[in-house]
Amino acid sequence: MMAELRDVDRAIWKEELEDFVPRTIFDFHTHVFLQDGFLGGVPDALKSYEPANFEALIENSGIVYPGRQFSGVVTGWPNPKADIAAQNQYLLEGTEKYGNLFHLLALVTPQMDSHQLYRLIDSRFVVGLKPYKCYAKNADPEDARITDFLPEEQMHIANERHLIITLHLSMRKGISDRRNLEDIEMLSDRYPDISWNLAHCGRAFIPDNLERILPCLGQLRKRRIYFDIAAVTDHEVFHLLISTMGADRILFGSDAPVALLRGRCVQFGNDWAFITEETNVISASFPVSPTFVIYEQLRALRRASLRSKLSRPDIENIFHGNAELLLKEVQHGTQ
Secondary structure, eight states: OOOOOOHHHHHHIIIIITTTSOSEEEEEEEEOBOGGGBTTSSOGGGGGGOOBSHHHHHHHHHHHSTTOEEEEEEEOOOOTTBOHHHHHHHHHHHHHHTTTTEEEEEEOOTTOOHHHHHHHHTSTTEEEEEOOGGGOSSSOGGGOOHHHHSOHHHHHHHHHTTOEEEEOOOSTTGGGSHHHHHHHHHHHHHSTTSEEEEHHHHHOOSTHHHHTTHHHHHHHTTSSEEEEOTTOOOHHHHHHHHHHHOGGGEEOOOOBTGGGSBEEEEEETTEEEEEETTTSOOOOSSOOOOOBHHHHHHHHHHHHHHHTTOOHHHHHIIIIIHHHHHHHHHHHHTO
16 A cells, blocks of 8 residues: 555644654554465455555655654564465565664464474564464454463563564453453563563553553553554543553554554444545545544644653654664563
């Protein structure tokens, strides 16, 4: 998917984002893939994201974040039809080619044995693992425990190597589901040298999924737990996280290429859904011109930063400083 700027995008960038977004951006949550990264071809639901290779990621970042220095952590696209070996090989080749820009999270499944895992993480660009709920063993992917899709054998290796694990939590309420919270607390204690990144603010796309557990978030701060903000467009979610976890535990992420869809995440009752131009009919009494999901995310982060009275160094750290420090710790731990 290639970004094309519209008047609405240019106006939002100039009026709201240009003075807010730092000159250096480290994106902790991006995806890349090729057509041959799936068994039987790219699934229909993903075809609209093509091209989604390294070159598209770099070019789109220059369009969406003009004048910014861009780098990040990349992973493949987890899917039941994904060719895991092919996707990881592409990640290895791409990070080698663009070694000054990217590190990678290796896609893993419960079926991957320790020998395969060690071979993967021996690459100097691998900083962690990316399991996913769609690979849950003997469990509904939408109601799976963390250990259903990430075996403790793999956690043991990640702990030994001081790796990062980015978790896309299962269960409807994400981190606010009691089972997820208990598992995160237990596993982060059992494997203290893993840095845990809870994607999409712990899958808390709406504030309700954080408000329920505010007293517990302080306990998570005592552990090596971070939250990336990929694809979250609600400023209240960011404010709650910043006020309880602190700005030093927040990692900028975009979920590219999803970031280039035009729309936002919307709350419906106690649930949420992404409403985008590409997937929904957006109607109103006047013409509506949606902007990129990533611009809605950045606008929300800006509002939360103002409300939380973040300093300029705090904002810089969310966009790149926290990630840079985390990567230094990971690389030091593997030496």
